[in-house]
Amino acid sequence: MASIGVFCASSQRLDGRWLDLAHDLGVEIGRRGHELVSGGGCVGMMGAVADGAREGGARTYGVIPQSLVDLEVADTKSDELVVTDGMASRKTLMIEKSDAFITLPGGLGTLDELFEVWTTGMLNLHRKPMLLLDAEGFYGGLLDWLRSLAAQEFVRREALGMLLVSRDINESLDLLEASLLGGG
Template identity: 70%
Template sequence: MAAICVFCASSRTLDQRWLDLATKTGAELARRGHTLVSGGGCVGMMGAVAAGARAVGGRTLGVIPQNLVDLEVADLASDELLVTESMADRKTLMIDKSDAFLTLPGGLGTLDELFEVWTTATLARHAKPMVLVDAEGFYRPLLDWLGGLAGQTFLKPAGLALLTVVDSVPAALDVLESRLS
């Protein structure tokens, strides 16, 4: 099966519904036989997605920069934990180690990861599928803004089309699996 990278929030102070979404994401990903690739943290949604995967016997691969290991937020229970020198190195390694990308709700770090993988796809550095889970309309304002960029030709429609938007994790995994087969 595939190595699917999940981008999501690592904040310690999230509403329980987002932690539950992450836990269910990890569990569903693992039940379908995929390896979880994550940012290697043990807190917030990032920790929950890894715990969810492991709770049903899934394999986890974490990629984390040394400065976050030093802050004691590394997911030491990962089946494999790769430590990088920088956040930039982390993103590059996550892209290299993954077959596909799934983005859950998150903040600046999540958006940074999403835009890095999306931008590199528009530059033909990879052709890996990417899905954004717009749970509860979380990303609707951003998606409306991006649609406006395309309307003003700041973003090519072909680039916009590289990202698939769905409203649930099962739908996201269905899309990724169909594109990986």
């Protein structure tokens, strides 16, 4: 069993397909016997992945800053919900508690979490697998831009190689599980 940190959108105005993607990922995390580490929210994709994980039988560990608890968006159904003093400490704790990471479609907060975990991995502060679930080509433009940065030597090519990319839930979890076992 691995603790899988999932970064994703918390917006409540998303198209249902993104909520379904998050829910289905959560179910599969649970079905495979893993634990979910989430941002501790009960709304948007964050809430959907946590609900799905519980449906699939997963233990859920949420990490949420007090400011979001005050807005009444905390996932109070989490098996364990840790309240932090801010967003930076939330990310730090999520990185510590996770064995691997999946980034789903999201906005600025999701990108912030992706780049934090990726940068700290590149600096050898952890060696945890990181995967970008590029459903429907959501991150195509970002990936093209990152490749152009590597071509110009702004980003090391080995950094690009650290980020696994998949378009499918099952393939994503297969890749992470193989990486955790040393085969990826």
